[in-house]
Amino acid sequence: MTTNVKVDVHHLTRVEGHGNIVVNVVDGSLEQCELQIVETPRFFEAMVKDRPYHETSHITSRICGICAGGHATTSLRATENALGIEPTEQTVLLRKLNFFGEILDSHVLHVYMLVAPDYLGLGSVIPLASTNPEVVLRALRMKKLAGDVCEAICGRHTHPIGMTVGGFTHFPQRADLEALREQLIASRPDLEATVELYSTLSLPAFERETEYIALRKPDEYAFIDGMIASTDGGEWPLSAYQSVTNEYNVPHSSAKHTKNQRDSYMVGAQARFNVNYDLLHPKAKEAAEALNLRPKITNPYANAAAQVVEIVHSIEEAIVLTEELLERGVQWEEPVKPTRLTGEGVGACEVPRGILFHHYVYEEGFAVKANCVIPTGQNLANIEADMRELVPTILHEGEDAVTLKLEMLVRAYDPCISCSTHLLDVEFVE
Amino acid sequence: MKPKIAFFDFTSCEGCQLTVVDSLQTNVGLLDMVEIVQFREAMTEKGTDYQIAFVEGSCTRESDEDRLRAIREQADVVVALGACAHLGGINAIRNIYSIDEVRDEVYGDKGEWYETYQPRPIDAVIAVDAVIPGCPIDRDEFIAVVTQVLQGREPRIPDHPVCIECKLNETVCMYLRGEICLGPISRAGCGAICPKYGFGCVGCRGMISNPNLESMEEVLEQYGRTLEEARAKMSMFLTYQTLEEGES
Numbered sequence A: 001m002t003t004n005v006k007v008d009v010h011h012l013t014r015v016e017g018h019g020n021i022v023v024n025v026v027d028g029s030l031e032q033c034e035l036q037i038v039e040t041p042r043f044f045e046a047m048v049k050d051r052p053y054h055e056t057s058h059i060t061s062r063i064c065g066i067c068a069g070g071h072a073t074t075s076l077r078a079t080e081n082a083l084g085i086e087p088t089e090q091t092v093l094l095r096k097l098n099f100f101g102e103i104l105d106s107h108v109l110h111v112y113m114l115v116a117p118d119y120l121g122l123g124s125v126i127p128l129a130s131t132n133p134e135v136v137l138r139a140l141r142m143k144k145l146a147g148d149v150c151e152a153i154c155g156r157h158t159h160p161i162g163m164t165v166g167g168f169t170h171f172p173q174r175a176d177l178e179a180l181r182e183q184l185i186a187s188r189p190d191l192e193a194t195v196e197l198y199s200t201l202s203l204p205a206f207e208r209e210t211e212y213i214a215l216r217k218p219d220e221y222a223f224i225d226g227m228i229a230s231t232d233g234g235e236w237p238l239s240a241y242q243s244v245t246n247e248y249n250v251p252h253s254s255a256k257h258t259k260n261q262r263d264s265y266m267v268g269a270q271a272r273f274n275v276n277y278d279l280l281h282p283k284a285k286e287a288a289e290a291l292n293l294r295p296k297i298t299n300p301y302a303n304a305a306a307q308v309v310e311i312v313h314s315i316e317e318a319i320v321l322t323e324e325l326l327e328r329g330v331q332w333e334e335p336v337k338p339t340r341l342t343g344e345g346v347g348a349c350e351v352p353r354g355i356l357f358h359h360y361v362y363e364e365g366f367a368v369k370a371n372c373v374i375p376t377g378q379n380l381a382n383i384e385a386d387m388r389e390l391v392p393t394i395l396h397e398g399e400d401a402v403t404l405k406l407e408m409l410v411r412a413y414d415p416c417i418s419c420s421t422h423l424l425d426v427e428f429v430e
Numbered sequence B: 001m002k003p004k005i006a007f008f009d010f011t012s013c014e015g016c017q018l019t020v021v022d023s024l025q026t027n028v029g030l031l032d033m034v035e036i037v038q039f040r041e042a043m044t045e046k047g048t049d050y051q052i053a054f055v056e057g058s059c060t061r062e063s064d065e066d067r068l069r070a071i072r073e074q075a076d077v078v079v080a081l082g083a084c085a086h087l088g089g090i091n092a093i094r095n096i097y098s099i100d101e102v103r104d105e106v107y108g109d110k111g112e113w114y115e116t117y118q119p120r121p122i123d124a125v126i127a128v129d130a131v132i133p134g135c136p137i138d139r140d141e142f143i144a145v146v147t148q149v150l151q152g153r154e155p156r157i158p159d160h161p162v163c164i165e166c167k168l169n170e171t172v173c174m175y176l177r178g179e180i181c182l183g184p185i186s187r188a189g190c191g192a193i194c195p196k197y198g199f200g201c202v203g204c205r206g207m208i209s210n211p212n213l214e215s216m217e218e219v220l221e222q223y224g225r226t227l228e229e230a231r232a233k234m235s236m237f238l239t240y241q242t243l244e245e246g247e248s
């Protein structure tokens, strides 16, 4: 029986950004158990300061290359709330469609290229290209579809161009939407194969119930706007986000931690699934059934499986949405103008990794204050709580197994460490 | 033996590395041509015997310099990947403020807590053999540059203004839509994608080597716009360059 275990994973791979896992067990007792965030902050607050309101979404999109569209959309919603802008129905539909592209892109990257190698005993997806080329080709095909959705709406997935405050500066043609619909429908066999692949992987057995937080809307599985909802009960308007996130500083992380009604909470696909299961597309519910997932999921390793369910949901809903857009037709619209240039507003979206908040104050159209609370930051305390509970139960498996299981745990959360320190508002306690 | 290549990230959004992954959608064959020995974003293995290094991100602290020099020492060819590495890009926006102002603004009285200095392009620290410009990089250009490097040729990237590509697209000029656009002085190669989607070019690929400033001024004058407005546009990606110019 091992009584001394030291895990020190420096620069965890296959996650976005830089983080270290440090676990130190001395004489069988857990002395240290941390996910250290060592990324350099990028001072986004200073970057948006004094910039005109129509630039903030283009700048904050550069916080993260994976969630660029998510940051841009959240930023636009915050600016629109600050400046009294009500987007049109068409804008809402187009943004939603683009958002499905974003969720799809990020989830495919995570479930195929970042998580699957662990379960197949590989260091990366690259050897899979020769052993199981059909799996890699499928992943690339699905990523291409995601990119095509975003390209049709905004020009490109990473750093969208055609979205602006109050609407769009470019509109998809009828033929673009028709082609998208065909492609989306044609991807259904890939969806089935994805669900099948994940139904064969066996997740490490580990259950730890926690508080799950996600946006909620009465009539749809929320991705853009909504109320902040918790599985522990309670719903809050976006403007009250700081009373939900309660950010605090810890010395080993350049990203802040958060807590709501317990010591930690979880955000992301699994939290959305637990909060909004009733609103999933019927085909997504079927996928959940096939994957043996029912709310409330309490095994954090299942987050990637919940992402698979959301992949199905995104594609099915995107099909519905393209049909709706084709039916009503897309018109050229000028972006809605601000009704005021001085104001304060909060925006929130369920980006792939969970709930994201942007908060701005504008004076005469220029940003004077900005804050941004990122999903991974909100998950950090919960990841550490998982690690503390998991480690003592697997110590006897030896250092290598502990290391792998911890890496897999952190990866399951799909952490975007670069974002989590690209906070607009960084403060440290002594 | 297949050439070994490695990817490194400094301060960035990692969007350029992701674009590399996306470039495989249409070029899976690339994986047969090279051996990737380091790509933290996508793989666990870490090899140190690479010949070609792709560097994403800006240098933003002193300790980055040592890492960059080590990469330069090992690699035969160093390629700057994207605007952060090539220009300083979006990270250098804050360079108009002194580093103390930024720290005070963001950290308050904990200003000294974090190691950071004015963000800069990597060629401010090490010699760079080739550049793949853009924020993010263009997939096809990435493949083209890699192919040229593998063939031992000097990669060529366009050195004419974005306006030329824009006119080929038959896009309505942004100036006619009431917007400022840096197309006349910015480096083409992106297919003038921003004007195509209704956003004035902000020069994320850097300026061409001989920007015709007079014709830029003419355009501005013709549409009743000011140099200040154009400068404001340039501050998104070209702050490092404009500040350098001001100093020299």
Ligand code: SF4
Residues within 6 Å of the ligand: A062, A065, A158, B012, B013, B014, B015, B016, B017, B056, B057, B081, B082, B083, B084, B085, B089, B090, B134, B135, B136, B137
């Ligand atoms: S150049 Fe742009 S896309 Fe590339 S890493 Fe920098 S911010 Fe991201």
Ligand code: SF4
Residues within 6 Å of the ligand: B162, B163, B164, B166, B167, B171, B172, B173, B174, B175, B181, B182, B183, B184, B192, B195, B200, B201
């Ligand atoms: S100024 Fe801009 S929009 Fe006009 S032609 Fe040149 S690149 Fe195109």
Ligand code: SF4
Residues within 6 Å of the ligand: B134, B135, B162, B186, B187, B190, B191, B192, B193, B194, B195, B200, B201, B202, B203, B204, B205, B206
């Ligand atoms: S149009 Fe300008 S800003 Fe846009 S990608 Fe091309 S060079 Fe960059």
